[in-house]
Amino acid sequence: MRILGIETSCDETAAAVVEDGHKVLSSVIASSADMHIASGGIIPENAARRQVESIIPVIQKALLDASIKSKIYDLGSTIDTIAVTYGPGLIGSLLVGVETAKTLSHLWQIPLIPVNHLVAHIYANFVGKETRGKSQDTNSHLPSFPALALVVSGGHTDLVLMKGHPSANSGQASNIKWLGGTRDDAAGECFDKCARLLDLPYPGGPSISAEANKYFQHPGSLPAQTGNNYDLTTFPRPMLNSKDFDFSFSGLKTSVFNRVKEQKSGRMKVIPRDQLAAEVQEAIVDVLVKKSLDAIKKYKPKSFLLSGGVAANSRLRERLRLETGNLKLETTLHIPDAKYCTDNGVVIAASAFYGRSTTPWQKISANPELSITDRI
Ligand code: KG4
Numbered sequence: 001m002r003i004l005g006i007e008t009s010c011d012e013t014a015a016a017v018v019e020d021g022h023k024v025l026s027s028v029i030a031s032s033a034d035m036h037i038a039s040g041g042i043i044p045e046n047a048a049r050r051q052v053e054s055i056i057p058v059i060q061k062a063l064l065d066a067s068i069k070s071k072i073y074d075l076g077s078t079i080d081t082i083a084v085t086y087g088p089g090l091i092g093s094l095l096v097g098v099e100t101a102k103t104l105s106h107l108w109q110i111p112l113i114p115v116n117h118l119v120a121h122i123y124a125n126f127v128g129k130e131t132r133g134k135s136q137d138t139n140s141h142l143p144s145f146p147a148l149a150l151v152v153s154g155g156h157t158d159l160v161l162m163k164g165h166p167s168a169n170s171g172q173a174s175n176i177k178w179l180g181g182t183r184d185d186a187a188g189e190c191f192d193k194c195a196r197l198l199d200l201p202y203p204g205g206p207s208i209s210a211e212a213n214k215y216f217q218h219p220g221s222l223p224a225q226t227g228n229n230y231d232l233t234t235f236p237r238p239m240l241n242s243k244d245f246d247f248s249f250s251g252l253k254t255s256v257f258n259r260v261k262e263q264k265s266g267r268m269k270v271i272p273r274d275q276l277a278a279e280v281q282e283a284i285v286d287v288l289v290k291k292s293l294d295a296i297k298k299y300k301p302k303s304f305l306l307s308g309g310v311a312a313n314s315r316l317r318e319r320l321r322l323e324t325g326n327l328k329l330e331t332t333l334h335i336p337d338a339k340y341c342t343d344n345g346v347v348i349a350a351s352a353f354y355g356r357s358t359t360p361w362q363k364i365s366a367n368p369e370l371s372i373t374d375r376i
């Protein structure tokens with residue numbers, strides 16, 4: 001089954017064609033991040049306007065790259081289904097993808113699957129994995145259930161337990177149980193806001209990570225391969241030892257704000273920016289890793305699935321590998337290819353393949369407030 005996945009929830013316009021939930025035939029992403037660098041963050045109206053400009057060329061290129069037909073209106077039967085993100089996200093951006101997908105579904109007379117963007121992030125862990133192969137690398141196998149998933153993106157931080165694939169047709173709302181999430185800022189939002197405070201460009205996650213890597217290269221700093229870096233303790237680890245699976249990152253942002261202000265006024269010793277970036281990253285990673293390990297120990301899932309834009313962070317990936325390895329658990333750690341962590345059309349198509357909740361286009365509308373446990 002070939003699915004065209006369409007993603008427009010925020011500042012990326014993305015489309016991809018994926019066969020049978022794992023084989024990527026094409027993936028095209030147009031980002032309006034360049035526009036948001038000047039403003040230091042996303043202005044929703046500007047992001048939506050760019051979505052309108054990009055959506056048709058992006059879909060067309062995805063179809064062309066997949067060696068399907070050169071013209072959208074001549075698609076015929078080469079695509080079996082269309083999948084589109086219907087929430088959560090920015091309403092103006094979501095509407096562009098949803099209305100385009102509905103129009104194409106009606107025009108081409110092919111089914112449409114509405115996709116929950118947060119659930120789709122988890123499916124980055126299924127891309128490129130066909131069956132339980134012979135490979136010794138367990139990360140190359142399809143994840144087994146029950147699975148514990150950490151979704152860390154720009155707007156969300158959620159820890160969920162999945163009994164199986166979400167199935168709208170089974171009569172159950174969802175196979176997903178929410179264990180905890182952020183009480184204020186999301187992890188990605190914290191990276192973005194702290195980057196701004198440190199005069200680093202949007203998006204903040206990659207720029208903080210690059211700046212932190214400069215610090216890790218200094219002679220004398222602990223090598224990046226080490227586990228918990230006890231040298232980097234300038235900032236607080238919010239809710240690190242709370243007995244639940246909730247997170248809070250707004251206090252960390254305030255702490256960075258105060259540090260920068262005090263350093264500028266000369267009231268505090270200056271910590272260079274590359275170290276401050278490493279400090280911010282380490283504080284966020286410490287909390288994400290600790291809560292993930294606590295949940296793994298408690299629920300003993302067969303798989304742990306890292307996902308969302310922040311999952312592209314090399315320090316988080318490395319720390320999880322190291323620390324789950326140390327525990328010698330039965331849980332298989334899955335870390336997706338970094339290019340499928342941030343927003344893309346591939347995960348939309350992959351998640352639609354496994355969810356299979358075809359819905360008449362007349363019943364689909366964008367829902368910016370959708371939560372990870374909502375289906376439709
Ligand atoms: O999932 P995503 O692409 O979009 C949303 O659904 O929000 O996540 C975007 C977030 C941004 O906050 C961005 O700064 C963060 O993911 N991010 C990273 C990295 N790459 C993207 N955070 C830390 N390290 C990275 N390498």
Ligand code: ZN
Nearest residue numbers: 153309342343
């Ligand atoms: Zn996302």
